Amino acid sequence: MISRRDFLKDTALTLAAAGTIQPLLSWATDPSAPIVPGKQGMILRSFRFLDLEMPPEFMSNWITPVPHFFVRNHMFEPSALNAGEWRLNISGEVDKPLTLSLAELEKIESHSVTNTLECAGNGRAFQNPHVPGIQWQRGAVGNARFTGPRLRDLLERAGVKPTGKQVMFHGLDEVPGKVPPFIRSIPLEKAVDGDTLIAIHMNGAPLNKHHGFPARALVPGWIGAASCKWLSEIKVIEKEFEGNFMKPGYRMPDKPVEPGGSVNPDETHPITTLNVKSVIASPRDRTPLKQGAIEIHGAAWAGEADVTKLEVSTDSGATWNPARLGSEHAHYAWRLWNYSWKPAKSGEFVIMSRASDSKGRQQPATASWNPSGYLYNAVDQVKVHVQV
């Protein structure tokens, strides 16, 4: 006997295939899916702690609307954060420690950076053998305009001592059990880059609570974990912070690892910049297509580098054709891309996308394996069926 859930799923798929009420499809996929205020249509990887992935077919806007921007939380979001009482402390290897309120931060000259933020674990689900962690597929990534004071200006006010080499961020994530607090550090050189911000706005509005209200670090071109949310403390320190989220967390092996192999923690280094990578937004995997002009499109990004080329293959990688890069671009932002394809025959096709960047990097056919599944960036691929 068909269950209620199967009936709903089948019904929704039937209606979707008929091209009707697509927006309701997501509601029907799981009766237990919770409403997350401020978020729409996101893939629920975890509700507690909240981890939401953007469906790849949403990647058609250069600026990702906040309701579709991925959420990666290691712990509980701050439960009682009062903007009036919130303070940002700047201390450590500085001449003059500072304490700033949100109102004071808002008065400091602000700067905007359009940045593609990606979780270091995006694509982890595709690692073989599988590795533990949130099983992100393609959408732990988004592109947004972040605005706030430059971190450099705050550090100048405090006066960094010559002994200060790293800048530590402490978030107000609420710690469960004996989990270490979310604290990470970045080198002073990156901290004083003119594009590294203490962001208080995202896409022109105050930060949403899931994205670090009232203030977060924005370390452009680097893995999302560098851009600490719900920032409460900035501390200039003498050497790299060694807490859990710096070591053993968020590190890559110094040398290639045999898939499934183990790594000596002393032979690893902290992950900093993002890889060169692309994702196919449309068509989606297993989509039946009508023969004719088919628009293949998606997004490509490269961390601190610029995307220079996007190629599409419609024959499982045998031949590659240049795609058109979108006109909207910014240094740390992804490029949208599209390619018009007219298949000469019907049948099964594997479509692939491959990005190259200004550092001479190109997406590999197979991503390098590591025990935490970080920085997955193999060429993206979807299988489609073209009908006459």
Add this chain to the structure above:
Amino acid sequence: MCKFSVVAVIMIGSVAWVSGQAAQAPDLPAGDMQAKARTACLECHESRIILQQRLSKATWGKEVDKMVKWGAVVDAKDRDALIDYLSTNFPADKPAEPAPRVPGKKR
């Protein structure tokens, strides 16, 4: 078809209502260690984080030991049985767990 669509829309609509009223994660699978897994893991996480893992027994062992270090309450005598339970129910070769979507449409 028309009647079918109307019924479907009503049912899908009722699902949306239920979503907002009772956001229950699926239960962990039955087994000797189900109750232990509930108390050890679901104190902090919800089940979806466990249901989506596809790991070898050795990797499950490392995960359990890490979580115990971080506060999960697992008696030493239950450790191996809990790892057996997790690796039997969520082995590396099991098909991926489908993930639901929160309500809402593309902007």
